[in-house]
Amino acid sequence: MTALTETHRTAAPSARFANLVPATVAWARNAVANTLPPLVALAILVGIWQLLCMGAGASLPAPSKVVTDTWELISNPFFDHGGTDKGLFWHLFASLKRVAVGFSLAAVAGVLLGVLIGQSSLAYRGLDPIFQVLRTVPPLAWLPISLAAFRNADPSAIFVIFITAVWPIILNTAVGIRQIPQDYRNVARVMRLSGPEYFFKIMLPATVPYMFTGLKIGIGLSWLAIVAAEMLIGGVGIGFFIWDAWNSSLMSEIILALVYVGVVGFMLDRLIGFIAGRISGPKARS
Structure with a gap:
């Protein structure tokens, strides 16, 4: 009996290792398949950019010159x-x-x-036309009003972000609520669910995809709006950095800042997507 137990104990790690190897190989293949195509595409684009800017009359700096000119900013961002x-x-x-x-x-x-x-047809008829009109106003058109109201750069910029991001969140959430099947509402009435129970057990799970679609659109618009707003309000911020570099004719710094803006925007989008997956994933599995 002891010999069988010892054999089982030694065989178990070997079995786990045998299962781990295919999983690791599959993960590596998936990682290469996902990262290699964008890296190749990026290398091709950078190469084309480099070739187009090699002439003496090029108006934009080549990638190699951008790195050379901004190396201090790259190596010491703090x-x-x-x-x-x-x-x-x-x-x-x-x-x-x-x-x-x-x-x-x-x-x-x-x-x-x-x-x-x-939820409310009366609120929908009263507010939806107003929201549809206000959401078409360009973000920077709100900046003079916010500056007049708050008389300070930071709250003015925050208001511009708020007024830019809120519309897709409102409209997508409302669409999700209105798409809840009537059967779900009937079940809630039969079970006599309270308001909070109805919200967390029926309304929230049914509207998570719509809600996070609005949140993803909103975070992208927020990042676009803050860069544009900071060009006008000044102070510390990536938008002011780009505008200040333009006034100083530092094109390499502008290009570097644009790369950072794009990367940060991509990360914000993926962050919202990750949160959406964590929230809707358990519900989808159950």
Whole structure:
């Protein structure tokens, strides 16, 4: 009996290792399949850019020149010499703080208003036309009004982010609420679910895909709006950094900042997608 037990104990790790190898190989193949095509495409685009900018009359710097000109910014993004003379990390951090506040307010208000107009036909008829008109106003058109109201750059920028991001959240949440099957509502009445129970057990699971579609659109619009708003309000922020580099004719710094803006925007989009997957995943599996 002891010999059989010892044999089982030694065989178990070998079996686990044998199962681990195919899983690791499959993960590596999947990682290569997902990362190799965009890397090849990026290399081709950078190569074309380099070739087009090799002439003496090129108006834009080549990728190699961008890296050479901005190497100090790339290698030391955390420097702080006071005022607006800061590394790119601090400019991005300032912009992300404004986006976090404005987008969080928009998410809360957007979900609540979306639930209201999705649940109430009277609220829908009264508010939806107003929302449809206001959502077509360009984000920067709100900036003079916010500056007049708040008389400060930071709250003005946060308001622009809020007013830009809130509309897709409202409208997508409302669509999700209105798409809840009538059978679900009938079951809720039969089971006499309370308001909170109905919200968490029926309404929220049914509207998560719609809600997060609005949130993904909203976070993208927020990032676009803050870059444009900071060009006008000044201060520390990636938008001001780009505008200041333009005024100083530093094209390489502008290109570097645009790369950072794109990468951060991509990461924000994926973050919302990850949260959506974590919230809807358990419900989908159950």
